[in-house]
Amino acid sequence: xxxxxxxxxxxxxxxxxxxxxxxxxxxxxxxxxxxxxxxxxxxxxxxxxxxxxxxxxxxxxxxxxxxxxxxxxxxxxxxxxxxxxxxxxxxxxxxxxxxxxxxxxxxxxxxxxxxxxxxxxxxxxxxxxxxxxxxxxxxxxxxxxxxxxxxxxxxxxxxxxxxxxxxxxxxxxxxxxxxxxxxxxxxxxxxxxxxxxxxxxxxxxxxxxxxxxxxxxxxxxxxxxxxxxxxxxxxxxxxxxxxxxxxxxxxxxxxxxxxxxxxxxxxxxxxxxxxxxxxxxxxxxxxxxxxxxxxxxxxxxxxxxxxxxxxxxxxxxxxxxxxxxxxxxxxxxxxxxxxxxxxxxxxxxxxxxxxxxxxxxxxxxxxxxxxxxxxxxxxxxxxxxxxxxxxxxxxxxxxxxxxxxxxxxxxxxxxxxxxxxxxxxxxxxxxxxxxxxxxxxxxxxxxxxxxxxxxxxxxxxxxxxxxxxxxxxxxxxxxxxxxxxxxxxxxxxxxxxxxxxxxxxxxxxxxxxxxxxxxxxxxxxxxxxxxxxxxxxxxxxxxxxxxxxxxxxxxxxxxxxxxxxxxxxxxxxxxxxxxxxxxxxxxxxxxxxxxxxxxxxxxxxxxxxxxxxxxxxxxxxxxxxxxxxxxxxxxxxxxxxxxxxxxxxxxxxxxxxxxxxxxxxxxxxxxxxxxxxxxxxxxxxxxxxxxxxxxxxxxxxxxxxxxxxxxxxxxxxxxxxxxxxxxxxxxxxxxxxxxxxxxxxxxxxxxxxxxxxxxxxxxxxxxxxxxxxxxxxxxxxxxxxxxxxxxxxxxxxxxxxxxxxxxxxxxxxxxxxxxxxxxxxxxxxxxxxxxxxxxxxxxxxxxxxxxxxxxxxxxxxxxxxxxxxxxxxxxxxxxxxxxxxxxxxxxxxxxxxxxxxxxxxxxxxxxxxxxxxxxxxxxxxxxxxxxxxxxxxxxxxxxxxxxxxxxxxxxxxxx
Numbered sequence: 009x010x011x012x013x014x015x016x017x018x019x020x021x022x023x024x025x026x027x028x029x030x031x032x033x034x035x036x037x038x039x040x041x042x043x044x045x046x047x048x049x050x051x052x053x054x055x056x057x058x059x060x061x062x063x064x065x066x067x068x069x070x071x072x073x074x075x076x077x078x079x080x081x082x083x084x085x086x087x088x089x090x091x092x093x094x095x096x097x098x099x100x101x102x103x104x105x106x107x108x109x110x111x112x113x114x115x116x117x118x119x120x121x122x123x124x125x126x127x128x129x130x131x132x133x134x135x136x137x138x139x140x141x142x143x144x145x146x147x148x149x150x151x152x153x154x155x156x157x158x159x160x161x162x163x164x165x166x167x168x169x170x171x172x173x174x175x176x177x178x179x180x181x182x183x184x185x186x187x188x189x190x191x192x193x194x195x196x197x198x199x200x201x202x203x204x205x206x207x208x209x210x211x212x213x214x215x216x217x218x219x220x221x222x223x224x225x226x227x228x229x230x231x232x233x234x235x236x237x238x239x240x241x242x243x244x245x246x247x248x249x250x251x252x253x254x255x256x257x258x259x260x261x262x263x264x265x266x267x268x269x270x271x272x273x274x275x276x277x278x279x280x281x282x283x284x285x286x287x288x289x290x291x292x293x294x295x296x297x298x299x300x301x302x303x304x305x306x307x308x309x310x311x312x313x314x315x316x317x318x319x320x321x322x323x324x325x326x327x328x329x330x331x332x333x334x335x336x337x338x339x340x341x342x343x344x345x346x347x348x349x350x351x352x353x354x355x356x357x358x359x360x361x362x363x364x365x366x367x368x369x370x371x372x373x374x375x376x377x378x379x380x381x382x383x384x385x386x387x388x389x390x391x392x393x394x395x396x397x398x399x400x401x402x403x404x405x406x407x408x409x410x411x412x413x414x415x416x417x418x419x420x421x422x423x424x425x426x427x428x429x430x431x432x433x434x435x436x437x438x439x440x441x442x443x444x445x446x447x448x449x450x451x452x453x454x455x456x457x458x459x460x461x462x463x464x465x466x467x468x469x470x471x472x473x474x475x476x477x478x479x480x481x482x483x484x485x486x487x488x489x490x491x492x493x494x495x496x497x498x499x500x501x502x503x504x505x506x507x508x509x510x511x512x513x514x515x516x517x518x519x520x521x522x523x524x525x526x527x528x529x530x531x532x533x534x535x536x537x538x539x540x541x542x543x544x545x546x547x548x549x550x551x552x553x554x555x556x557x558x559x560x561x562x563x564x565x566x567x568x569x570x571x572x573x574x575x576x577x578x579x580x581x582x583x584x585x586x587x588x589x590x591x592x593x594x595x596x597x598x599x600x601x602x603x604x605x606x607x608x609x610x611x612x613x614x615x616x617x618x619x620x621x622x623x624x625x626x627x628x629x630x631x632x633x634x635x636x637x638x639x640x641x642x643x644x645x646x647x648x649x650x651x652x653x654x655x656x657x658x659x660x661x662x663x664x665x666x667x668x669x670x671x672x673x674x675x676x677x678x679x680x681x682x683x684x685x686x687x688x689x690x691x692x693x694x695x696x697x698x699x700x701x702x703x704x705x706x707x708x709x710x711x712x713x714x715x716x717x718x719x720x721x722x723x724x725x726x727x728x729x730x731x732x733x734x735x736x737x738x739x740x741x742x743x744x745x746x747x748x749x750x751x752x753x754x755x756x757x758x759x760x761x762x763x764x765x766x767x768x769x770x771x772x773x774x775x776x777x778x779x780x781x782x783x784x785x786x787x788x789x790x791x792x793x794x795x796x797x798x799x800x801x802x803x804x805x806x807x808x809x810x811x812x813x814x815x816x817x818x819x820x821x822x823x824x825x826x827x828x829x830x831x832x833x834x835x836x837x838x839x840x841x842x843x844x845x846x847x848x849x850x851x852x853x854x855x856x857x858x859x860x861x862x863x864x865x866x867x868x869x870x871x872x873x874x875x876x877x878x879x880x881x882x883x884x885x886x887x888x889x890x891x892x893x894x895x896x897x898x899x900x901x902x903x904x905x906x907x908x909x910x911x912x913x914x915x916x917x918x919x920x921x922x923x924x925x926x927x928x929x930x931x932x933x934x935x936x937x938x939x940x941x942x943x944x945x946x947x948x949x950x951x952x953x954x955x956x957x958x959x960x961x962x963x964x965x966x967x
Contacts, residue, residue, distance in 0.1 A: 057209075057247075057249060057267075058267045058269060059265075059267065060265070060266060060267060060506045060507070061262070061264065061265040062263075062264050063261065063262055063263055063264065064225070064227055064228055064263055064264065065228070066089075066228045066229045066230075067089040067090075067091075067228045067229065068089065068090055068091030068185075068228050068229040069087070069091060070087050070091050070092070070093075070127075071091075071127065073124060074091075074092075074093075074124065074125055074126075074127060077122075077124055077125045078093075078096065078125065082098050082099050082100060082101065083096065083097070083098055083099070083103075084096075084097045084098075084099060085097075086645070088164075088181070088182055088638070088640075089228045090164060090182065090183070090184045090185065090186075090226055090228055091127060091184075091185055091228075091229070092125075092126045092127060092128075092181055092182075092183045092184065092185055093125060093126065093179070093181055094180065094181060094182070094638070094645075095178065095179065095180045095181070095645060095648065096125070096178070096179045096181075097178050097648050097652075098177075098178070099695070102175040102176060102177055103118065103175075103176040103177065103178065103179065104118050104121065104175065104176040105174065105175045105176075106174050106175075107174045107175070107176065108174060111141055111147075111148035111150050111171040112138060112141055112150050114150075114169075114171045114174055114175075114176065115150035115152065115169035115171055115176070116133060116134075116136070116152075118169060118176045118179070119133045119136070119152075119167065119169070120133050126167075126181065126183055126185065127185030128183065128185060128187070129187075132154070132187045135154070135155055135187075136152040136153065136154060136155075136167070137152065137153050137154075137155055137160070138150070138151075138152055139151040139152060139153050139166070139500050139501070140410060140411070140422075140500070140634075142406070142410060142411060142634050144170075144406075144631045144634065144653060144656040144657055145616070145617070145631075145656050145657025145658065146172060146173075146656065146657070146659070147170060147171060147172035147173075147177070147655075147656030147657070148170075148171045148172075148656075149168055149169070149170055149171075149631075149634040149635055149656075150168070150169045150171055151166060151167075151168050151500055151634070151637065152166070152167050152168075152169070153165055153166050153167075153500065154166075154183060154184065154187065154226070155224075156187055156188070156189060156190055156224040156226075156232040157188075157189030157190055157224070158189075159190065159222060159223055159224035159232075159234060160223055160224070161184070161223070161224055161225075161226060161232070162223035162224065162225050162235065162237050162254060162502065162503075163182075163225060163226070163254060163264055163266070163503055163506075164182035164183075164184060164225075164226040164638065165182060165183060165184055165224075165226050166181070166182050166183070166499060166500055166503075166637040166638060167179065167180070167181040167182075167183050167637050168180045168181070168634065168635050168636065168637035170635055170652050170653075170655075170656055172655070172656055177652050177655050177656065178635065178648065178649075178652040178655075180635055180636055180637040180638065180645070180649070181637050181638075182226075182499075182637050182638035182640070184226035184227075184232065186226070186227070186229075186230065186231050186232060187232070188231040188232065190224050190231065190232045190233055190234035190257075191233075191234060191258060192234065193222060193234045193236075193257035193258070194257065194258050195236065195255070195256075195257045195258065195259075195260050197220045197222075197236060199260060200220055200236035200238050200255040200257070200260070201218060201220050201236075201238055201240075203238075203253075203255045203260050203261075203262065204236075204238035204240055204251070204253035204255055204262070205240060207253060207262045207265060208240055208242075208249055208251050208253065208265070209249070210240055210242045210249055214242050214243050214244055215240060215241075215242065215243070216241045216242060216243035217239075217240075217241045217451070217455060217456065218238065218239060218240045218241070219237075219238070219239040219451075219452075219454075219455055220236055220237070220238050220239075221236070221237050222234065222235070222236055222237075222257065223235055223236070223237045223254070225254050225263050225264065233256055233257070233258070233263065234256075234257040234258065235254045235255055235256055235257050235263055236254070236255045236257055237252060237253075237254055237502070238252070238253045238254075238255055239251070239252050239253075239268075239451050239452060239455060240253065241268070241449060241451060241455075241458070246342065246436055246439065246442050248269050248447055248449055248458075248460060249269065250267075250268035250269050250449040250450075250451060250458075251265050251266060251267060251268055252265070252266040252268060252451070252452065252502075252503075252504075253265045253266075266503070266504060266506055266639075268449050268450055268451055268495075268504065269447055269448070269449045270447065270448045270449070270450060270488070270491035270495065270514060270518075276297070276298050276316045276317070276318050276326065276356035276357070276358065277295050277296065277297050277304070277356070277357050277358060277359055278295070278296045278297075278308070278317070278358045278359070278389055278392075278393045279293045279294070279295050279296075279358065279359040279360070279362075279386070279389070280293055280294060280296060280389070280390050280393045280394070281293050281294075281390060281480050281482070282294055282305075282306075282482065282526075282529065282531045283482050283483075283526055283531040283532055283533040283534075284480060284481050284482060284483070284533045284534045284543070284544035285364065285476075285480050285534075285544065286534075287534065289364035289367050289368065290364075291362045291364075293362060294306065295359065296308045296393060298316035298317070308393075308396065308397065308400065309400075310332070310333055310334055310396070310399070310400060311400050311403045311404065311612075312333070312334070312403065312408070312409065312415060312418075312419050312420075313333055313417075313419055315333070316332075316356075317332045317333075317334065317335070317392070317393070317396040318330075318331070318332045318356060318358075319332060319333065320332070320333065320416075321333040321415075321416060321417035321419070322416070322417050326356060328352045328353055328354055328356060329349040329350055329351070329352045329353070330349045330350040330358070330388050330389055330391075330392035331349055332392075332396065332416075332428070333415055333416045333417055333428060334395070334396050334399040334400075334414060334415050334416070334428055334429065335392055335395035335396050335399065335414075335428055335429045335430075335431060336349070336392070336416075336428055336429070336430055336431070337349065337350070337388045337389070337391045337392035337395065337430075337431035337432075337433055338388065338430075338431070338432060338433065339384045339387075339388055339432075339433050339434055339437075340432035340433065340434070340435045340436070340460075341376065341384075341434060341435075341436070341437045341438035342435070342436045342437070342438050342439050342442060343438035343439055345438055347432070349388065350384075350385045350388040350389045350392070351385050358389045358392075358393075360383075360385035360386040360389055361380070361383070361385075361386065362383050362386040363380050363383055364383070365378070365380045365382050365383055366382045366383070366463060366475050366476065366477050367474065367475045367476055367477075369475070369939060370475050370937070370938045370939040370940075371463075371465045371466075371475040371938035371939060371940045371943070372938075372939040372940065373438075373440075373940055373942070376437060376438060382434065382437065382463075382477070383477070384433065384434055384437075387433045387434055387461075387477050387479035387480065388431075388433040388434075388479070390479050390480055391431040391433045391461055391479045391485065392431060394482055394485045394486070394489075395429045395431050395459075395485070395489060397525070397529075398485070398486055398489040398490075398525065399413070399414060399415075399429070399489075401525050401528070401529070401610060402489075402493055402521075402630075404610065404611060404612035405626060405627060405630040406497075406627075406630045406631065406634075407493050407496070407497060407630065408420070408422070409422040409423040409425075410422040410423065411496065411497050411633075411634065412424075412453040412496040412497070412500075412501040413493075413496065414427050414428055414429045414457055414492055414496075415427065415428055416428040423453055423454075423501070424453050424454030424501075425454065426454055426455075426456065427451075427453065427454055427455055427456050427457060428456065429456075429457055429458075429459065429489065429492065430456050430457065430458040430459070431458075431459050431461065432458065432459065432460045432461065433461055433479045434461070434462070434463055434477065434479065435460040435461060435462050436460075436462060436463075437462075437463050440940075440942040440943065441467075441943075442462060443462055443463055443464060443465045443467070444462060444464050444465065444467075444470075444471050444473060444545075445460070445462045445478075446459070446460065446461055446462060446478055446484045446485075446487070446488050447459070447460050447488065448460075448488040448489070448491040448492055450491055450492045450495040450496065450504060452501055452502040452503075453496065453501035453502065454501075457492045459485075459488045459489065459492075461477075461478040461479045461484070461485065461488075462478050463475075463476075463477055463478065464476050464477070464478060464545045464546075465938055465940065465943065466937045466938055466943075466945045467943055467944075467945065468933075468944045468945050468946060468947050468949075468950035468951040469852055469855045469927060469933075469947050469950065469951025469952065469953045469954075470851070470852065470897075470951075471851075471896060471897050472547070472895060472896055472897065472932055472933055472937070472945070473545055473546045473547050473895075473896055474545075474547040475938055476544060476545055476547075478545050480544070481533070481542065481544040481545045482522065482525075482526060482531070482533060483519075483522050483523070483526070483533045483540070483541045483542055483543070483544070483552070484522075484541070484542055484545055484553075485522070486518075486521060486522025486523075486525050486526070487518040487519055487521075487522045487541060487542075488518065489522075490517055490518040490521040490522060491514060491518055493517075493521065493630075493633075494513075494514050494517050494518070494633060495514070495639075497630070497633035497634060498510075498633045498636045498639055498641070499636055499637060499638050499639045500637075503638070503639050504639050505639045505641070506638075506639040506640050507639065507640040507641055507642065507683030507684045508574055508576070508579075508683070508684040508686070509568075509579070509641065509642045509643050509681070509683050509684065509685065509688075510639055510640065510641040510642075510683060511576040511580075512576045512577075512579035512580040512582070512583060512643075513580060513583045513641070513643060513646060514576070514580070515576045515577050515580035516580035516581065516582075516583035516584040516587065517583075517629065519541045519554070519558060519580070519584055520558070520584055520587055520588070520626075520629070521626070521629070522541065523538070523539055523541070523558070524591075524622065524625075524626045526538065527606075527622060528606050528607075528609070528610040528622070528623065528626075529607075529610065530603055530606065530607070534549060535549050535550075535552060535557075536549050536550055536557070537557055537559055537560075539557055539558045539559040539588070540552040540554075540557050541553050541554055541558075542554070546895060546896035547895040547896055548894050548895040548896040549895075550894055551894070551899065553577075553896070554577070554578075554581055554584075555571060555578055555581055555899050555900060555901050556581055556585070556901065558581070558584040558585060558588045559588055559592075561581060561584070561585035561588075562585075562720055562721050562750055563581055563582045563585045563673075563720065564582065564585075564672075564673045564674035564690065564692075564719055564720050565582060565586075565643065565673060565674030565675050565679060565681075565688055565690040566674050566688075566690035566718065566719055566720060566726050566727045566728075566729065567582060567720050567721075567722050567725065567726050568582060568685075568686060568687065568688055568725065568727075569686050569687070569724075569725030569726075570722040570724065570725040570726060570900070571725070571900045572724075572725075572845060572846070572847060572848055572849050572900065573686075573725065573847055573848050574686045574725075578900070582643070582673070583643055583646075585673060586643075586669065586670060586673040586675065587625070587629070589669045589672065589673065590625055590628075590650075590665070590666060590669045590670075591621065591622055591625040591626075593621075593665045593668075593669050594621030594622065594624050594625045594662065594665065595620065595621035595622055595625075596621065597621055597662070597665060598619075598620055598621035598624060599620050599621060600620050600621065600622065601619070601620030601622075601623075605619070605620060606620065606622075606623070609623040610623070616657060616658075617657070617658065624658065624662075627657065628650050628653045628654055628657070629650070631649075631650075631653035631656065631657055632646055632649035632650045632652075632653045633649075635649040635652055635653060636649060640683040640684070641683050642681045642682060642683040642685065642688070643675060643681065643688070644675060644679055644680075644681050644688075645683070647666075647670050647675050650666060651663060651666050651667070654666060663696070664696040667694045667695055667696045668694045668696055668697055668745065670694075671691070671692055671693055671694035671697075671745045672692065672745060672747055674690030674691065674692055674719065675690070675691070676690075676691040676692050676693045676694050676745065677691055677693045677694060677695050678691030678693055678743070679691035687727050688727070689727060690719070690727060690729065691743075692719065692729070692742075692743075692744045692745055692749075693743040693744065693745055694745045697745050697746060697769060698746070698769040698770040699743045699744060699745050699746075699769075699770075700743070700744050700745070700746060700767045700768065700769065700770060700771045700772070700773065701741060701742075701743055701772045702741065702742060702743075702744060702767060702771075702772070702773050702774060702775050703740050703741045703773075703774050703775070704717045704730040704731070704732060704740050704741075704742070704774075704775045704776075705732070705740075705774050705775065705776045705777075706732050706753065706755060706758075706776075706777060706779055707776050707777060707778045707779070708778035708779050708780055709758065709779065709780055709781045710755050710757075710758045710777075710778075710779035712732075713732070713755055713756075713757065713758070714731060714732055714733035714735075714736075714755060714756065715731060715732050715733075715753050715754065715755035715758065715777075715779065716728040716730075716731040716733075716738075716753065716754050716755065717729055717730040717731060717751060717752075717753055717775065717777075718751065718752040718753075718754070719749055719750070719751060719752075720750055720752065721750060721752060721762065721901075721904060722752070722904065723752065723754060723760060723806065723807040723808070723904075723905070724806070724807045724808040724844060724847065725808075726752075729742050730742045730775075744767055745767075746767050746768055746769045746771075747766070747767060748764060748765070748766045748767075749764065749765055749766075749767065750762065750763075750764050751763050751764070751765060751775065751777070753777045753779060754805060755779060755805075756785065756787040756805060757781060757782060757785045757787030757788050757805075758779040758780070758781060758782050758785070759779075759782035759784075759785065759805055759840060759963040759965070760805070760840060760905050760961075760963070761777055761778075761779050763777055780965050780966060780967050781965070781966075782805065782963045782964065782965060783826075783828050783829060783834055783836070783918075783964040783965065783966065784802075784803045784826045784828075784918070784962055784963050784964040785803060785805060785963070786800070786803060786804070787805075788829050789829035789830065790803065790826050790827060790828055790829050790964075791826070791827045792824055792825065792826045792827070792962075793824065793825055793827075794813075794823055794824030794825055795813040795815075795822045795823055795824065796811055796812050796813025796814065796822060796824075796957070797811070797812055797813075798810075798811055798812070799811050799824045801960070802824060802920075802959060802960070802961060802962040803826065803961075803962055803963070804961075805961065805963070806960075806961070807842050807844040807904065807905060807960045807961050808844075808846060808847040808960070809846065809847070809960065810844070810845065810846035810849070810958050810959065810960045811824065811958070811959055811960070812856070812956055812957070812958050813922070813956065813957045814955055814956045814957075815955060816955055817955075818928065818954060818955060819856070819922050819924065819925045819928060819954070819955065819956065819957040820922065820923055820924065820928070821921060821922070822921070822922045822957040823919055823920060823921040823922065824919070824920050824962070825874075825917055825918070825919045825920075826917065826918045826919070826920075826962070826964060827874075827916070827917055828915065828916055828917065828918065828964070831868070831869065831916065832869060832916075833867050833868075833869040833870070833914035833915055833916050834914065834915060834916070834966060835912060835913075835914055835966040836865060836883070836910055836912070836913055836914075836915045836918055836964055836965075836966065837909065837910055837911075837912040837913075837965065837966055837967060838907060838908065838909055838910055838964075838965045838966075838967065839863055839884070839907075839908050839910055839918075839920075839962065839963065839964050839965070840905050840906065840907050840908070840961070840962070840963040840965070841858070841861065841890075841905070841906060841908065841920070841959060841961065841962055841963075842903070842904055842905040842906070842959065842960040842961035842962075843857040843858045843859075843891045843903040843904075843958070843959055843960065844857075844900065844903050844904055844905070844960035844961070845857050845900070845903065845958055845960070846958070846960060849958075851897060852951075852952070852953055853953070853956075853958060854893075854897060854898035854899075854900075854903070854926065855897075855898060855925065855926045855927040855933070855947060855951060855953035855954075856925050856926070856927060856953040856956040856957060856958040857891065857898060857903050857925060857926055857958045857959065858890075858891060858922050858924075858925055858957060858958065858959045859888070859889065859890060859891050859892075859893075859923075859924045859925050859926050859928075859929040859930060860885075860886050860887070860888050860889070860890055860922075860923040860924045860929050861886050861890065861920060861921060861922050861923055862882055862884065862885050862886070862919075862920075862921040862923060863882070863883050863884040863885075863908075863910050863918065863919070863920060863921075864880035864881060864882050864883060864918070864919040864921060865880065865881060865883045865913050865915035865917065865918055865919070866879040866880045866881070866915060866916065866917040866918075866919070867913075867914050867915050867916055867917075868916040868917065869914070869916055870914075874916060874917040879917075880917070880919055883910050883911050883913050883915075884908065884909075884910040884911060885923075886908060886923075888924070888929060889929075889930075890906070890908070891903055891906070891926070893926055893930060893932075894932070895932055898926045898930075905960075905961055905963075918964050920959075920962050922957040922959075925953065925954070925956070925957055925958070926947075926953075927947040927948060927951055927953040927954045928947070928948045928954050930947075933946075933947040934946060934947065934948065
């Protein structure tokens with residue numbers, strides 16, 4: 009196999025070391041400037057409150073001696089900011105073989121033999137403390153942590169070694185080569201707490217929980233610093249804040265800030281919606297019981313204690329309400345109302361009535377003071393039961409006390425306990441605007457995590473969900489709980505996910521895990537397929553809260569940042585599409601099993617090696633968490649961790665399937681990226697197939713002209729794989745695995761052209777695309793004038809820049825006119841228009857994007873006066889839903905460039921006239937949709953978006 013490599017394109021790419029000709033290298037990453045984990049579920053880009061902050065500065069490059077130790081055709085190394093390998097991975101085979109002793113001894117033996125590579129003394133290896141040794145199939149992941157002068161390393165300083173027998177498969181690391189004893193602390197713990205609160209913007213009277221301990225923080229290119237690890241959580245659930253802040257113990261400065269918010273005894277019974285309520289709101293709840301009995305749909309017991317969910321493991325007695333060892337749930341309406349568990353039941357029959365009141369009353373706030381109280385007891389009990397189910401199901405996948413799970417009392421000697429999941433049901437229901445959200449705050453092991461579930465309600469020009477209660481949507485509850493899983497299992501008990509790509513994967517893992525739990529349990533949520541997240545709460549049954557149904561997504565790694573810029577939710581959909589393909593391929597190889605097999609595997613009574621393909625996939629996902637020695641991870645890091653997990657648990661039986669699937673989504677051999685890279689370099693080549701060498705050619709009027717080639721549907725945010733411009737570093741010839749690809753070609757003067765092509769194994773050929781001239785392009789000699797600001801952005805052949813025309817009289821009639829090249833009339837038979845909202849646009853701007861439009865033409869060559877409206881005639885009126893968007897809110901996939909046929913006509917001028925935008929023309933956003941007098945929903949009369957027209961690109965063609 010031969011891979012053609014390219015130089016780095018624009019983006020946050022730091023120095024990269026590629027080891028050997030095998031093409032798996034990647035790059036170190038700078039400090040992450042963007043949100044990381046567990047964010048609100050709205051799709052809006054987040055503010056700086058949820059940013060990861062690293063003030064340490066600088067970086068240390070590995071020495072030439074270190075680099076020389078991995079100059080092997082079979083090894084690939086990525087380097088971290090501290091100057092040691094972030095990962096060392098063999099292309100094939102093992103890193104080391106024949107080492108003696110148990111797994112920990114093998115791991116330490118490898119590190120002693122690799123002191124030159126990690127720039128450590130042998131004594132520093134001996135000083136590493138053991139954090140965890142976790143079995144993964146027939147192998148073990150050994151997690152070790154540095155200590156500096158007796159202080160444990162914090163944030164960095166970890167190494168995870170994958171061991172199988174006497175062999176080492178892979179290593180990931182955030183070890184520091186600088187191990188000197190830190191200078192003694194001068195600051196007091198109370199002063200560190202005050203500094204952390206000030207940095208977080210949390211008033212002391214709003215502090216819900218905190219923890220302070222002394223640690224040492226590794227510094228890039230410098231000795232470790234004594235510091236205080238300060239964990240703070242605010243009591244403001246409307247805008248929840250929670251951080252781990254590392255405060256310098258000498259001068260009190262903040263070194264780092266990690267965001268923690270990721271938005272035969274008595275037989276108790278719980279009555280629950282196992283997935284979501286039906287569309288008609290009928291009470292279709294099931295009864296779950298601690299003891300199997302007639303009328304019970306499912307037996308449920310805590311696998312850690314063997315007791316019912318409502319038993320306090322410390323006393324062995326029932327609590328008679330929504331409090332237990334693994335979860336506790338309360339109503340938290342806000343506005344001064346107390347936090348209360350569900351109404352106690354001495355008979356332990358938690359079968360509270362459900363009347364669907366919030367929905368049938370159309371969000372009437374008076375429901376809270378009615379006898380039914382908006383079904384709050386049913387909601388609180390449902391949330392409690394679902395949190396317990398996630399605890400029990402994930403326990404069998406490896407999220408146990410030993411991997412820092414969520415329990416009040418730990419029944420094994422591992423972990424700290426005192427951290428059962430706190431669920432706030434109907435959060436903020438008594439306020440007017442706390443709606444349409446869900447989030448999870450996950451502090452380190454031993455501190456209580458919290459999830460907030462909200463009521464959903466339409467608001468003008470913001471969101472249009474139905475009046476429903478999020479406490480009944482298991483796709484959302486499971487999503488939030490999984491943030492706790494991934495943040496606890498990755499990088500040990502005290503750190504969490506901290507990079508932008510890690511945050512995107514965190515959102516994806518949450519969608520994927522909730523989906524898999526429901527699938528394995530035999531439950532189907534609302535949605536056109538079982539793979540839609542948030543279909544119930546948003547009312548959008550096609551894609552739910554996301555841009556795409558994960559089972560039908562065109563996204564690939566080159567699309568990172570496609571939705572107005574880098575954002576964890578939309579970019580996470582790339583990882584979801586990739587993992588769903590892995591899951592689908594494993595099901596194809598191992599089958600989907602029977603319902604009994606699915607239940608047996610979920611219960612842990614059948615080993616993963618005998619389970620259907622979907623169970624093997626989710627087991628690999630959980631196993632891959634344990635292989636991350638840092639929360640600063642890229643999608644390529646976790647690709648490699650899944651491949652290593654397969655080697656540990658399944659003896660590498662699926663390496664071909666994994667590589668081929670990742671390659672199909674742009675994460676193949678040759679892809680490079682850092683953990684916070686907004687423009688990762690994709691590769692569509694696999695080491696397990698006969699790849700194709702193809703040369704890109706622009707044909708037709710574009711022959712010999714500079715044209716870029718992309719894989720996928722997107723222009724903005726996407727990274728091209730090839731071009732025909734000899735002045736750039738991009739090649740014309742690229743290596744692609746066989747398959748059918750969606751391509752996009754873009755050239756100045758030729759606009760955008762989408763096409764599909766199938767490539768066959770080992771073929772050396774050509775990707776050719778015929779591109780006619782874009783008559784609206786300045787490169788063709790056209791000019792544009794009209795309403796609003798920057799009409800030239802409409803014809804710059806880039807979707808990231810937009811034209812905006814605002815008028816207090818509304819959007820109808822806002823227009824621009826293109827003066828076509830030369831004075832001779834041109835044949836106009838087709839136009840292309842994009843309603844993309846522009847780089848960095850807020851969700852509110854999406855409502856201003858064009859929905860219906862007209863094309864008018866004028867022919868000055870025949871004497872028409874094209875300086876007046878009278879000179880123009882309507883050549884085309886688009887359908888009313890030319891850019892159709894669904895329930896909940898407009899979404900980018902519905903707004904990108906589309907082609908529209910025009911009645912063929914000769915013209916010297918072409919006019920684009922806006923008729924409606926999404927706000928004024930979409931019936932889903934019209935009228936008063938609730939009974940809350942405090943809220944307005946009609947977009948046309950209540951949202952600023954009604955007065956603006958936004959479009960990104962206008963192109964004109966003769967064919």
